[in-house]
Amino acid sequence: MKQSAFGFLLFWAFSLVWAQSPFVLTGLKSYTPVVAIESGKVDKKIKPMILEEMERISKELGIDTKSDTSRAFAFDIKRISVGETIAIKVDLMVSENLQRPQEREQLFVLSYADTHVFVPEDLEEDLMDAVDEMLAKFASQYEEDNSKTLTVKSASEHIPFATKMHYETDYKKALGKAKKEQKLLMVFMSTNYCPWCRKLENRVLSREDIDKDIKAQFVPLMLNFSEKNFPSQFNDIAITPVLYILDPQTEKIENTFVGYNNHESFLQFLKQVAGHARKQ
Structure with missing residues (x-):
């Protein structure tokens, strides 16, 4: 700008x-x-x-x-x-x-x-x-x-996006589904009061073409960093949003997308992941 x-x-x-x-x-x-x-x-x-x-x-x-x-x-x-x-x-x-x-x-x-x-x-x-x-x-x-009277919404307040987009919200369940469907696991890590997370949701992940590509390649999982209900390998993030692409068999992180970028950049990331997967 x-x-x-x-x-x-x-x-x-x-x-x-x-x-x-x-x-x-x-x-x-x-x-x-x-x-x-x-x-x-x-x-x-x-x-x-x-x-x-x-x-x-x-x-x-x-x-x-x-x-x-x-x-x-x-x-x-x-x-x-x-x-x-x-x-x-x-x-x-x-x-x-x-x-x-x-x-x-x-x-x-x-x-x-x-x-x-x-x-x-x-x-x-x-x-x-x-x-x-x-x-x-x-x-x-x-x-x-309003710090003395404000009741902070729980981390689960962001679950509606996962529900709307049919993302999993439980790590073990998503991992099992990815193994069964022989797909990679895409972990979308978000937090409360994160405008860049909401921007990624609304401007990128909600797009029909991108959602179609995601569902074709991955089992998408949405987690909230505030809840800590995930493996310790995700604890070292310094910024949200961040997306991890995992091999469900080894639970090894294969690719990472950090922060917000426009949909063209995200589509390029998906192509990169697909190309990497074909070589293996």
Whole structure:
């Protein structure tokens, strides 16, 4: 993602404003997620992707998004330009309209705000990067502000991805299945509050073409590093997400994919693994 001088200055200016007037998220229990896209250059199909991420992070934080509330948790996305420079401005806000006692006038109250400006190279990829970074920043502040009262979701909260994609979640069971089907075992190691893990899930592993390749070559297994219910050979990871390709007969790690990368890179990794397997 490339950032213009204009974008950098604008981002710096907004950051300075918010640094001088910090928002506090203590006691924030409910809101309605909203995405407003004010540019025809931004594909509208990205809206449900952003809403899904907002719902996911809200669920992890224990924030209610289903109740009827006047409070909005909103992304506002627009294209801006100065001279020949075209940029995308992304605002994330928590806001609501409040009625003053004994008055008809309503007040617009802003309880959180963050802004990101960038000059896109790959618009969809860069925009989702900005969204993920801003949501991670929001979640981090929410956790800090509510540290005394926040109930952290258990590691099993991420099991829905494994369920949706039909991944195994038990190491011994997956190992036995891989032996029976004569496939390699793919171990996807994740953690709680890991935006790069969610990004790998939503942008790469959920793709139909990639999922088809995975199921053809491997028995996929999803584990949460926080639970430690796996062999000790997986204890030395320094970063998540990480994927291990194991020979189920020897339980030896044959290949490793570390961190997040785009789907083209992951497809290349799958081809590399397939080529290595054919040589054996």
